Amino acid sequence: MTDWPLLSLVTFLPLVGVAFILMIRGDEAVVVRNSRNVALLTSCATFVMSLFLWFGFQTGTAEFQFVEHAEWLPGTGISYRMGVDGISVLFVLLSTFLTPVCVLAGWTAITTRVKEYMIAFLVLETMMVGMFCALDFMLFYMFFEGVLVPMFILIGVWGGPRRIYAAFKFFLYTLAGSVLMLVALLAMYFQAGTTDIPTLLHHAFAPEVQTWLWLAMFASFAVKVPMWPVHTWLPDAHVEAPTAGSVILAGVLLKMGAYGFLRFSVPMLPQASADFTPLIYALSAVAVIYTSLVALVQEDMKKLIAYSSVAHMGFVTIGIFTMTAQGVTGALFQMLSHGVVAGALFLCVGVIYDRLHTREIARYGGLVHRMPKYAAVFMLFMMASVGLPGTSGFVGELLVILGAFQVNTVVAALAATGLILGAAYMLFLYRRVVFGKLDKEDVKTMQDITGREMAMFAPLVVVVLWMGLYPAPFLDIMAASVDNLIANFETARAVADAASAAVAMK
Amino acid sequence: MATDIPNLFPALPEIFLALVAMALLMLGVFRKAESTRLVGHLGAAALVAAGALALAFGGLRTVTFGGLYITDAFAVFAKVLVFGASAVTLVLAVKWLEQENVQRYEYPILVLFAALGMGAMVSANDFLSLYVALETQSLSLYLIAAYQRDTVRSTEAGLKYFVLGALASGLFLYGASLIYGFAGSTNFDVLARGFVAGEPVSAGVVVGLVFIVCALAFKCSAVPFHMWTPDVYEGAPTPVTAFFSVAPKAAAIALFLRVMIAPFGDLLAQWQQVVVVIAVLSMLVGGLAAIVQTNIKRLMAYSSIGHVGYALIGLAVGTEEGVSAVLIYLSVYLFMNVGTFAAILSMRANGRMVEGVADLAGLSKTRPVMAAAVATMMFSMAGIPPFAGFFGKFFVFKAAVDAGLIGLAVVGVLTSVVAAFYYLRIVKVLYFDDPADQFEPMPPQAQLVLGITSVAVVVFFLFPLPQVVVAAGNAARALFGA
Numbered sequence: 001m002t003d004w005p006l007l008s009l010v011t012f013l014p015l016v017g018v019a020f021i022l023m024i025r026g027d028e029a030v031v032v033r034n035s036r037n038v039a040l041l042t043s044c045a046t047f048v049m050s051l052f053l054w055f056g057f058q059t060g061t062a063e064f065q066f067v068e069h070a071e072w073l074p075g076t077g078i079s080y081r082m083g084v085d086g087i088s089v090l091f092v093l094l095s096t097f098l099t100p101v102c103v104l105a106g107w108t109a110i111t112t113r114v115k116e117y118m119i120a121f122l123v124l125e126t127m128m129v130g131m132f133c134a135l136d137f138m139l140f141y142m143f144f145e146g147v148l149v150p151m152f153i154l155i156g157v158w159g160g161p162r163r164i165y166a167a168f169k170f171f172l173y174t175l176a177g178s179v180l181m182l183v184a185l186l187a188m189y190f191q192a193g194t195t196d197i198p199t200l201l202h203h204a205f206a207p208e209v210q211t212w213l214w215l216a217m218f219a220s221f222a223v224k225v226p227m228w229p230v231h232t233w234l235p236d237a238h239v240e241a242p243t244a245g246s247v248i249l250a251g252v253l254l255k256m257g258a259y260g261f262l263r264f265s266v267p268m269l270p271q272a273s274a275d276f277t278p279l280i281y282a283l284s285a286v287a288v289i290y291t292s293l294v295a296l297v298q299e300d301m302k303k304l305i306a307y308s309s310v311a312h313m314g315f316v317t318i319g320i321f322t323m324t325a326q327g328v329t330g331a332l333f334q335m336l337s338h339g340v341v342a343g344a345l346f347l348c349v350g351v352i353y354d355r356l357h358t359r360e361i362a363r364y365g366g367l368v369h370r371m372p373k374y375a376a377v378f379m380l381f382m383m384a385s386v387g388l389p390g391t392s393g394f395v396g397e398l399l400v401i402l403g404a405f406q407v408n409t410v411v412a413a414l415a416a417t418g419l420i421l422g423a424a425y426m427l428f429l430y431r432r433v434v435f436g437k438l439d440k441e442d443v444k445t446m447q448d449i450t451g452r453e454m455a456m457f458a459p460l461v462v463v464v465l466w467m468g469l470y471p472a473p474f475l476d477i478m479a480a481s482v483d484n485l486i487a488n489f490e491t492a493r494a495v496a497d498a499a500s501a502a503v504a505m506k
Numbered sequence: 507m508a509t510d511i512p513n514l515f516p517a518l519p520e521i522f523l524a525l526v527a528m529a530l531l532m533l534g535v536f537r538k539a540e541s542t543r544l545v546g547h548l549g550a551a552a553l554v555a556a557g558a559l560a561l562a563f564g565g566l567r568t569v570t571f572g573g574l575y576i577t578d579a580f581a582v583f584a585k586v587l588v589f590g591a592s593a594v595t596l597v598l599a600v601k602w603l604e605q606e607n608v609q610r611y612e613y614p615i616l617v618l619f620a621a622l623g624m625g626a627m628v629s630a631n632d633f634l635s636l637y638v639a640l641e642t643q644s645l646s647l648y649l650i651a652a653y654q655r656d657t658v659r660s661t662e663a664g665l666k667y668f669v670l671g672a673l674a675s676g677l678f679l680y681g682a683s684l685i686y687g688f689a690g691s692t693n694f695d696v697l698a699r700g701f702v703a704g705e706p707v708s709a710g711v712v713v714g715l716v717f718i719v720c721a722l723a724f725k726c727s728a729v730p731f732h733m734w735t736p737d738v739y740e741g742a743p744t745p746v747t748a749f750f751s752v753a754p755k756a757a758a759i760a761l762f763l764r765v766m767i768a769p770f771g772d773l774l775a776q777w778q779q780v781v782v783v784i785a786v787l788s789m790l791v792g793g794l795a796a797i798v799q800t801n802i803k804r805l806m807a808y809s810s811i812g813h814v815g816y817a818l819i820g821l822a823v824g825t826e827e828g829v830s831a832v833l834i835y836l837s838v839y840l841f842m843n844v845g846t847f848a849a850i851l852s853m854r855a856n857g858r859m860v861e862g863v864a865d866l867a868g869l870s871k872t873r874p875v876m877a878a879a880v881a882t883m884m885f886s887m888a889g890i891p892p893f894a895g896f897f898g899k900f901f902v903f904k905a906a907v908d909a910g911l912i913g914l915a916v917v918g919v920l921t922s923v924v925a926a927f928y929y930l931r932i933v934k935v936l937y938f939d940d941p942a943d944q945f946e947p948m949p950p951q952a953q954l955v956l957g958i959t960s961v962a963v964v965v966f967f968l969f970p971l972p973q974v975v976v977a978a979g980n981a982a983r984a985l986f987g988a
Contacts, residue, residue, distance in 0.1 A: 073972055075979065116870075138900075142891035142967070149885055152930070156938045164938055168930060175890075175926055179919035182900070186907040186915065 005068050007082040010050045010096065011130040014122035017042025021119055032114040036107060039118035043100040043125065050096040050129075057089055059476045062484030064135060064198060065089075077194040081135040086481030087262055087332065088132045090474065091255055094339045095128040097459070098251045102244035104456045105347055109243060109354050110158060117158060121244070124150040128252050132259065137185050137195040140263075144256060145178055151245070151253070159240040166233075166240035173233040177223035181260075184216035188268070200268055201488075207271050207496065214272035217265050224257030227280075227317060228287035231310045238306035239359070243350030246302060250309050251343035255335045258316045262328070266320065267485055270492035273321065280321045281411045287314035288418030295425040301349045301359045304429055305342060308385065311418055312338045318415055319400035323489055327403020328482045329475060334396030336474065337384070337467055341393055344381040344460045348374075351453055352433075355446045361429065366438030371448040375434045377457050382430050384464045386423045392467030513570040515563050516577035519556040519585060520625045526552040527618035534611030542609035546600035549614035553593035553621055560585040560625075567984060569631060573693050576631035579984035583833055583977055584628040584760035591752035591840045592621045594955055598851055599745030601949045605854070606743075608654060616653075617749065620646035624757035628764065633682040633692035636765070640678070640725070644671050647754060651742045663741025670734045674724035681717025684710050697769035704775075712776050719780050722765060726758035727807075728814045729787035736795075739807035744859065747803050748847030751810050756836050759817055763829055766821060767985050774824040781822040786917050788815025793924035797931075801861050802850055805928065806843075809887060812925050813839050819918055820902045823909040830975075830982035831901035837974050838886075838898035838966065845959030846883045848952040849876060855943040863932060868941030876948060877936045879960035884933050886963045888926040894966035901975075 020042070021035045058065060064083035072080045084092060102121060110117045124147065131143035148171055156167035189195050192203040205213065223230045234254075238246045266273045288311050295307035312334065319331025351374060352367070353359055368375040384391035387398075397419060404412035438444060449457070467474060514521060530545045530552075537544075560582050567578040596617050603609045623643025630636035648671060652664020686692050688710030689700055701707060724731035739747045766777060792812020799805040817839070820832035853860050870877035886893035899922060906915040948956070962970075 071972075072967075073975055076975065113870075116874075142896070145891045145896070149890055152933070153937060156934060164934060167938075168927070168934070171930060172923060172927060176920070176923045179923055180916070182903065183907065183912065183915050183919055186900075186904045187912065189904065190908045 005082075006049070006052055006056075007066050007084065007092075007133045008068055010046055010053070010092065011082070011126055011133055013046045013049060014042055014099075014125040014129075017122045018119050021115055021122075024115070035115040035118045036103070039103045039122060040100060042122060043096070043103050046125065046129075047096040047100055050093055053084065053089055054093060057084075057477060059086070060480050062086065062480045067135070077189070077196070078138045079136060079196070080139060081196060082133045082139075083135040083198075084133055086478045087485070088259065090332070090336055090477060091132040091252070091259060092129055094255070094336055095125060095132065095252050097463070098248060098339065098343055099125045101343070101347070101456050101460065102247050104452060105244040105247060105350055106242065107452060109350065113157065117154070120150040120154050121248075124154070124248060128248075128256075131256060135197045137188065137197060137200065137264075139195075140197070141178075141182060141185055144260075145175070147253060147256070148174055151249070154245045155237060155241045158242040158245070161240075162236070163240045166236040169233045170237040173230070174223055177220040177230070180216040181220035184213045187213060187216075197263070203268070204492070204495075205269060210269040210272035211275070214265055214269045214276060217260065217269075218276070221257040221260040221265065222283075224260065225254060225313050225317060226257065226310060227283045227314070228290060228310065229283075231287070231291070234310060235303050235306040238309075238346075239300060239302045243346060243353065246306075246346040246350075247343040250305070250346060251339040254309060254313055255339060258313065258320060258331065258335055261317070261320050262332075262485070266323070267488060270489045271496045273489075274323075274493060277321045277323075280317055281408065284314040284317045284321075285411060285414040287311060288318075288415055289421065292418050292421035292425060296421070296428065299361055301361055301429065301433070302346065303359075304361075304425060305345050305349065308422065308425065309338070309342050311422060312342070312385075314418065315397060315400050315415060318404055318411060319396075322400075322403040322407050323486060324403040324406050325482055325486060326399045326406070328485065329478055330396050330399025330401075330403055332478050332482070333392075333467075333471065333474065334400055337392035337396045337464070340460055340463050340467070341381055341384045341391075344457065344464070345385060347456060347460075348378045348381060351449060352446070356442060361432050363440065364433045364443060365436040365440060366443065367434045367446070369438045370444065370446050373454070374449050377449070377461065378434060379430065380461060380464065382426050384468070386426050387419055390465070390468045392464045392471075394468060395471045512572070513568065516568045516570045516575055516629065517626075518563050519559040519589070520622050520629070522559055523552060523556050523618055523622040523625065527615055527622065530611075530618070531615050534615060538611075540609075542603060542611045542613070543600055545611045546596060546603075546614040549618050550593040550596045550600075552618065553589045553596065556621070556625065557586045557589035557593075560589070567987075569695070571635070573695060574632045574635040575626075575629055576694075577629055578981075579977075580760075580764065580829075580833075580981040581629045583981035584757065585625050587756045587836055587840055588624045588628070588753050588760075589621060591756060591844060592617060592624075592749065594844050595745065595749040595752060595847070597951050598748060598848055598955060601951045602743075602745045602851055605949075606654075606859075608743075610653075613650060613653060616646045616650045620650070621753065624753060627757050628760045630761075630764070631694045631768070633686070636761070637675075637679065637682065640761075641675065643754065643757065644675065647671075647750070650746050650749070651738055653746060654743045659741040660743055663738045666734055666741075667738045670724070674721045674731070677717050677724070678721035681714040681721060684714030684717065688714065694764075694769040698771065701770065701772040703772040707773060707776065711773075715770060715773065715777055716780060718765060719777060719784075722758065722762045723784050726755055726762060726814050727811055728784045728818060729791045729811060730784075732788070732791065732811050735811060736804050736807040739810075740801055740804045740861075744803065744847070744851050744861075747806070748844070748851065751806060751847065752840050752843050755810060755814070756840060759814065759821075759832065759836060762818075763821055763832060764985065767824070767829060771824070771986070778822055778824055781818055782911070782914060785815050785818035785822050786914065788812065788818065789918060789921040789925075790815075793921045793928075796925070796928045799928075800863055802853070802863050802866070802932075803861055805863060805932075806846065806850070809925070809928075810843070812921070813887075815921075816899055816902055816918060819906050819911075819914055822914065823905045823911060825905060825909055826982045826986045827908060828902075828905040829985055830978040831905040833978035833981055834901045834974055835898040837978070838894045841959050841962050841966070842883050842886050842895060845879065845956050845963065846887075848955040848959065849880045849883070852876070852945065852948040852952045852956075854946045857946075860943075863935055865942055866932065866935050867939040868936075869945070870937045871941045872944045873948075876945075876956065879956050881933045881936055882960045882963055884929040888929040889922050890926070892964075892967050894963040894971075897967060897971055
């Protein structure tokens with residue numbers, strides 16, 4: 001099994017599906033049905049393929065695994081290099097796990113241009129998986145940016161009434177951030193002579209260069225996370241995107257920024273990361289509290305969940321920059337958990353949106369009477385989002401706060417405040433939508449979730465409970481890589497401190 | 507005496523083109539208008555053959571005609587681009603001429619003469635041969651800009667181009683004469699020997715150099731000498747615009763590279779800031795002015811101005827890496843522009859050509875394949891990976907960063923975000939808007955060209971990027987290794 005190019009297969013298998021969809025001929029109904037089937041089959045096959053990663057992954061080592069290498073651009077030090085470690089492998093799985101769910105989510109909701117929709121999703125999957133697998137900065141950048149194209153089309157073609165505004169805002173915001181990272185990439189390439197990530201991880205960049213490189217990458221990753229105050233594209237994009245687009249946006253795309261911090265900023269630029277930690281804490285704390293308050297007053301369900309995503313990602317950035325084992329592990333766990341939970345919450349919204357075609361909270365109420373199964377599913381994910389023990393949300397948030405408490409009690413206290421606010425807005429949302437009197441005529445006729453929707457939610461429910469009740473397998477995969485990350489970070493800091501002490505002595 | 511016959515091999519592609527052009531002219535004269543198609547296709551074949559000749563015989567650096575003419579890897583690279591682009595746009599044009607019922611066999615002949623001039627331009631090793639080549643090219647171009655002589659727009663475009671082009675030629679001559687006066691030669695090799703990096707140089711040479719930079723900036727339509735471009739691109743018949751936006755542009759930039767690097771490479775300190783300013787202004791104007799355009803040809807004019815700005819970053823760097831990056835950029839640019847114009851040439855609804863951006867509305871519903879191809883071109887021009895356009899920009903910015911011009915690279919990436927806006931606007935029109943009038947089916951030639959270029963743009967990173975990187979590296983080394 002090990003001599004198979006497993007990562008390339010997982011990455012590019014969706015493109016094979018795209019090729020099949022492109023070859024479908026026939027009348028409209030046949031094309032629609034077959035593209036759906038091909039997309040579902042391909043994404044499921046990709047998920048099955050990616051399970052080999054889960055079973056074949058060696059815990060206990062921080063080395064990159066399943067490494068592949070091929071020549072690409074001769075004489076430039078840029079090559080095709082793939083590999084995963086404990087930090088990235090779970091995100092590959094998250095991406096391949098959510099894509100079939102998204103295909104199912106668009107099964108009946110998408111009625112126009114189904115073929116193009118499925119193609120966009122499969123291309124998006126390739127880009128996401130490739131980004132987490134890339135072990136070459138150039139390759140990473142290609143996938144990182146490449147995501148924008150299918151997402152732009154998804155929001156713009158199948159989105160809501162203000163879709164064009166949202167699509168442009170999403171694209172240009174992220175592009176503006178990313179191009180600055182490109183300059184940083186080039187500067188690092190110039191300094192180290194290669195774009196090979198494992199080599200860059202061990203290259204010591206000069207302290208004064210680190211600051212600029214860090215800021216340039218921060219511009220890109222902060223927009224992607226998104227951190228306050230560059231988060232404003234997110235509510236627009238979420239609200240206008242079709243349900244599955246929101247799921248993938250919240251589930252995977254937001255993780256790209258945090259992954260970038262973990263893969264590039266922190267290990268490659270330790271000195272600058274340490275210097276800028278207060279900035280990250282401040283922005284994250286603002287994000288956690290401010291966006292939670294904003295979420296409280298939202299009238300639109302998707303917007304509320306979008307703001308809650310910003311708050312949850314604030315936890316993640318705090319966790320990463322605590323640079324403690326608990327904090328970083330918590331951040332990683334929170335990212336996975338948020339990927340599943342926020343995705344599931346958008347699906348919950350999508351389910352009732354498909355029936356009533358409105359996302360306005362006030363238009364609903366008393367759903368529990370007509371839709372008990374739906375109420376139960378929604379409750380579970382709502383609780384997971386709040387961080388109820390026994391669900392995946394609890395583990396991540398607890399670890400982050402534990403980690404934060406070790407380095408900065410104020411930040412830990414502010415983050416904990418965010419938890420309370422999170423509980424407030426989620427419970428408030430749930431009460432207004434699901435409980436209360438069933439007095440609206442059209443709400444009275446709503447059907448409970450169908451078999452297809454149940455098939456969509458079932459795996460998510462299982463994963464949320466599994467991660468909450470028995471998180472050990474996930475934590476084991478992360479452990480070695482996280483320890484290695486922190487050890488390297490501490491060493492680099494110690495070396496830098498010794499160097500500056502030596503300068504001071506003279 | 508045998509020694510009196512100069513070595514003709516370095517000029518073989520151009521000699522071949524000249525002979526073919528004259529033969530085809532005879533053919534046209536005797537067979538009149540119905541020969542347009544034949545002359546056009548034979549002309550395109552001749553261009554391809556000329557490119558092959560350049561590849562076959564031009565690899566080694568050879569100087570001939572008493573130092574006036576040179577061939578090296580750089581000239582070959584540029585000639586292959588120029589002849590290839592000319593051939594493809596000529597094939598597209600022949601079809602268009604038939605559709606518009608303006609078949610005249612002079613068109614292919616003029617394109618051949620222009621290509622001949624361009625080939626000689628990139629092989630010039632002396633200001634005199636350079637001027638002759640430049641004028642051969644320009645005079646042919648003035649004529650084909652005014653080719654649709656019954657329409658006001660076309661004649662106006664031709665006249666504007668002629669008046670401003672003549673002014674630029676005057677600037678060039680004046681600059682060359684100043685340099686001759688102060689440095690004592692017009693030959694690039696002799697000039698190069700006379701300058702030493704870091705040593706003071708007479709003010710006369712610097713003034714002459716600035717005049718030449720201005721003239722060359724005009725020829726490749728860089729800001730602030732770009733004013734003619736939008737008008738000429740909009741007014742000229744569409745196939746002429748397609749031709750203008752690729753072949754002469756590539757030739758002018760290649761010429762710019764040779765003139766700045768071969769004789770004046772050691773005076774980098776003198777001209778670098780001028781080229782930096784031109785590059786920055788071109789990127790800014792190209793990005794900002796295109797936003798408000800509603801005519802697609804005019805939009806492409808500003809787009810090309812922006813692209814020249816990015817390419818000139820590589821020249822401003824003035825290193826071997828920079829030159830190689832410009833050549834990569836040019837190759838990518840030709841693919842994208844040829845493909846885009848193949849689509850624009852097929853924008854024909856209700857029996858006539860349309861040129862509005864709005865006419866593309868909803869194309870993804872009426873002609874999904876064409877829309878997907880055009881969208882690919884737009885994403886590529888915006889520099890989004892994994893499309894080809896990204897790699898063009900990547901190498902240019904890399905050269906700038908390596909040479910310490912990080913500010914220039916930052917301006918470059920930020921203006922590319924501005925430019926992304928108007929490219930996205932076209933994607934938006936294609937995909938998000940409701941359909942406008944349906945276009946007539948694309949002619950097979952345009953289908954073929956658009957198909958090949960869009961596939962090439964998508965898979966560029968696999969093929970031919972690695973090969974182009976190597977070839978451009980060799981070409982750049984040839985330019986510096988003089």
